Amino acid sequence: MAKYKLKINGKVKEVEADPTTPMLWVLRDTLNMPGTKYGCGIAMCGACTIHLNGMAVRSCQMLVSSIGNQEVTTIEGLSENATHPVQKAWLEHDVAQCGYCQSGQIMSAAALLKNNPNPSDEDIEASMSGNICRCGTYLRIKEAIKTAAKK
Amino acid sequence: MKNTNNFNRRSFLKSSALAGGGLLLSFNWFTEAKAAEVMILPADWSELTGYIKITPDNVIKILCPNPEFGQNVMTSLPMIIAEELDVDWSEVKVEMGPHDNVKLGPQFTGGSNSVRMYWKPLREAGAAARQMLCQAAAKTWNVPVNEITTKAGVLYHLNGKSAKYGEMASLAASLKVPQGMVLKTPKDFSIVNKSKKNIEGQKVVTGKPLFGIDYHVDGMLIAMIQHPPAFGMKLKSFDASQALKMPGIKDVFSIKLYDEDFVQGGFDTRTFNEMIAVVGNSTWEVMNARKKLKAQWEASGDSKNIVNGRGGKTEVVVPGRLETSSNQMQMMAEYAKMPAKELRKDGDPEAAFKNAATIIERTYNAPFLAHNCMEPMNFFAHVQEDKALVAGPIQAPGWMEPTLASILKLPPEKIEIQMTRMGGGFGRRAYAQYAYEVARISQKMKAPVKLIYSREDDMTYGIYRPMYTATYRAALDANKKLIGFHVIGGGIPESPIHANRFPAGAVDNYLAESWEIPTNITIGAFRAPRSNFNAAAEQSFLDEVAEAMGKDPIELRLEMLKRAKENPVGKNNEYDAERYAAVLELVKEKSGWGKSENGKYNRGVAAYFCHNSYAAHVVDMVTRDGEPYVEQVTSAIDCGIVINPDAAINMVQGAVVDGIGQSFYGGMTFKDGKADHNNFNTYRMIRHNEAPKSIDVHFVQNEIDPTGLGEPPFPPVFGAVANALYKNTGKRHYNQPFMKGDGGEV
Structure with a gap:
């Protein structure tokens, strides 16, 4: 076990964890921040997507010991009260069915728009293809991203 | 169901x-x-x-x-x-x-x-x-x-x-x-x-703890189970000494799901009856400790389950063999040739086939499917001396209650069940064995415990959509009139056949037969059980029959439905031929079927009735990067009054995407009882770039009391995809998943 000071959603959080612990489980178990979801554990589904210095990463592959000073943003920290344009667009298009994958979808979409404010359909498909939606809400996700891009 | x-x-x-x-x-x-x-x-x-x-x-x-x-x-x-x-x-x-x-x-x-x-x-x-x-x-x-x-x-x-x-x-x-x-x-x-917005939409997009896997109480322990590595195997012995030394681990022990004399309810599925439980402070610690288990497994041999489901108490013999998919395919082919159980017979099908000028015969196969809910199975339990609280994702709390009461030896009124939002279900969470497991674990630990399946546990635990096959035969006379129809279907371990559905009622001479092969691979309801196979097979077959008759596939169906409406053959036809025809008419109109401007698409059509509703799709396929790709879909649905139209459209679009994904890529196969896939790296799921660009959904407007919607749009997608694929590739596809080539993986 080791102690880490992590910058999460603009606050410093002190945690004690085994250095090999993925951020996913530090967030979910240690910090009781369950918005970041466990889906596959091997970076194949995207449910656990968070931002590391604004870049979308799979938290199931990010060891707590590798985070250092980097800024971690989770779905809980994306905005206060769903005011981020991506969250607003998700509500406008009523995207969710079961909703389980949507934290990861939203985090991937928010990172995409940060780097590419006006993505084409192909850009969206390419950067969102790592996020599986078992309910099949892909069309609405794409529409929501386009709506968010306009804001 | x-x-x-x-x-x-x-x-x-x-x-x-x-x-x-x-x-x-x-x-x-x-x-x-x-x-x-x-x-x-x-x-x-x-x-x-x-x-x-x-x-x-x-x-x-x-x-x-x-x-x-x-x-x-x-x-x-x-x-x-x-x-x-x-x-x-x-x-x-x-x-x-x-x-x-x-x-x-x-x-x-x-x-x-x-x-x-x-x-x-x-x-x-x-x-x-x-x-x-x-x-x-x-x-x-x-x-x-x-x-x-x-x-x-x-x-x-x-x-x-x-x-x-x-x-x-x-x-x-x-x-x-x-x-x-x-x-x-x-x-x-x-x-x-x-249209009203999802009442929990705000909570979903802000990552609130809605799901069972998010359930948390202070002092809660985390558990995982280690199940046998293959169907047909059981626990022989294990050494937990190394696992117990791992940090954060509280205990390691074996649990039995059911007592020896337990009478299973219809939804008490039994995949593995004895498993190893690893309990600790956090998920990662438990995952790591589980890797240190040294377990010996052995062949389970044949076993007997007493099941009290619909139709009374029966003894089910579960074969102990270690199954391999290629052998399963071979066994199905052999069973298909043996005398089967007659489900329905109208007219004189034997004579019709004897007198036929042309007989079309085709066989369709589909593999087991894993549900792969995005939220892996999990449940919370806090079992105390005189009461229990359980909470988590469950489709059928009422069915799990008597089993929990029996397992915990508590009266049902002392068991509180809380239902969390589920990260998908698709039928899988009607089977609550994960809740029984955690109840056992909490009872032993005398503590609140949350059980989490890893993705690998989830995918290899069973309760799959069964493996199915069906052979369809059509008899045409010298004038290419359809005079006889025969379907013989079976599966491992259940038959898919719905004998009283279309085209029953529309053909003078009709025969439906069925057979089943028992297995130790457990199965369960999967979005539109059985229908999800039948619609693929039957609707592909009708496409081929229409072609042989020189008819447009929609026109052939409409002619048959007209017959079924005006002068139905036999009794107990489950469907309303008029409503069935209406979704075909609607999809024909909305898709611009037969219009020259749609000539750029490889179009396939299918329709189906299940769960009291009617659905038809036209799938438009193109070739993209050398691969078949469904670019757009037009859907027509009759589910009576639609409660929440925008959400209903979302549901239908999702069912279409799901159907394309399952028919193209879905399939679980086995070698010596071991599942060939345990995660999304090899079990392929449809992704953003593979979803259609548009799915245009239309509802028949009527004032009929609402019928089902979650399942009905799903089955005909398979048939429409198969028929479009024929237009795209020039080749009929009889074996799912389509994208792995005929014969699929098996």
Whole structure:
């Protein structure tokens, strides 16, 4: 076990964890921040997507010991009260069915728009293809991203 | 998951005062049956219940009886109450109800039944509550009740007096519940059939702890189970000494799911009866410790399960062999040639085939499918000496309660079941063995415990969609008229055949037969069970028959349905030929079927009836990067009155995407009993770039009481994809998944 000071959603959080612990489980178990979801554990589904210095990463592959000073943003920290344009667009298009994958979808979409404010359909498909939606809400996700891009 | 139209239990509404004043309207639906009796008679669960609570300060709360797994019942069911109650939807607070089969009914999410079965009782509840509020206002104002009107949660008298519902709620609670309410006519609906946003949308997009896997109580332990590595294997012995030395680990022990003499209910599936439980402080620690287990497994041999499902108590012999998919395929081919059980026979099919000028015969195969809900199976339990609390994702809390009571040796009333939002279900979470496992673990640990399956555990545990095959034969006379139709189908371990569905009723000489092969690979309901295979096979076959007859595939179906409507063959035809034809007509019109501007697409059509609804799709395929790609889909659905149109469109679009994904890529195969896939790196799921660019959904507009929607749009996608694929590749595809080549992986 080791102690880490992590910058999460603009606050410093002190945690004690085994250095090999993925951020996913530090967030979910240690910090009781369950918005970041466990889906596959091997970076194949995207449910656990968070931002590391604004870049979308799979938290199931990010060891707590590798985070250092980097800024971690989770779905809980994306905005206060769903005011981020991506969250607003998700509500406008009523995207969710079961909703389980949507934290990861939203985090991937928010990172995409940060780097590419006006993505084409192909850009969206390419950067969102790592996020599986078992309910099949892909069309609405794409529409929501386009709506968010306009804001 | 049998559907039934038998409404054989009468319910009554009951009003009482809320603590602190206000109206609580509840139901008691099982006045003629004990809850326990109903547990083993799911087919009779026909009338359901809800709660309406109105407080003096005008908080209007509606409890959703059925668990939410993405079908949007937490929004649509309360909408039905709110419609008749006449309240402002934006002021309604919705909560998931507690598990209470007496007050809230069966609370079963599955079989596309939620809206269909709750429709009438929830409307009656809303109307009764509204009437009681009107009566309370009439009393208070000392005016005749017929001079009271309501609008959006406010009571009005024609002389200008008004009051919010909350003001009259306490008095209303003291009144007798009116019977035989006149319900609104559809043209007066102001909430139903108007799109409303997902009631939990805000919580979803902000990552609130909605799901079972998010369930947390202080001091809770985390558990994982290690199940045998293959179907047909069991635990021989294990050494936990290394695992126990790992940090954060509390205990390692084996658990038995059921006692030896346990009589399984119809949904108590038994994949592995003994597993190793690893319990510790955190998920990562438990995952790591589990890797240190040293377990020996052995062949389980044949076993016997006593199952008390529909049709009474039966002994089921489960073969112990270690199965391999290629052998399963071979076995199915052998069974298909043997005498089978006749399910339906009309006319003289033998003579029709004997006299046929042309016989078309085709065989279709489909593999096991893993549900792969995005939220892996998990459940929380806190079992104490005299009571238990369990919480998590479950489609059928009422079915798990008696089993939990039996396992824990507690009376059912001492077991509290909380239903969390589910990260997908698709049928998988009707089978609660993960809840039994954690109940066992919590009982042993004497502590609150959350059990989590890893993705690998989830994918390799079984309870799959069965493996199916069917051979279809059509007899054509010298004039290319269809004179005979024969289907023989089977599967591992169940047959897919619905003998009384189309084209039964449309062909003079018809024969349906079926057979089954037992297996130790456990199976369960998977979105539109059996239909999801039949629609693929039958609808591909009809495409080929139409081609052989020189007819347009929609025209052939419409001709057959016309026959079935005007002069149906045989009895017990399950479908309404007119409604079936109407979705084909609608999809034909909306897709521009046969129009030259659509010549750039490789088009396939299919239609199907299941779960009391009708669905038809036209799939437009193109070649992209050298691969077949579904670019757009047009869908026509008749599910009666649509409660929440935008959410219903979302559901149909999702079913289309799901159907394309499963038919292209889905499939679980086995080698010596071991699942060939355990995660999304090799079990391929449809992704963003593989989804169509547009899915245009149209509903038949009618005033028929709502029928199912979660499942019906799914099965015909398979057939439409297969038929489009033929146009795209020039080759018929008979074996799913289509994208792995004929024969698939197996």
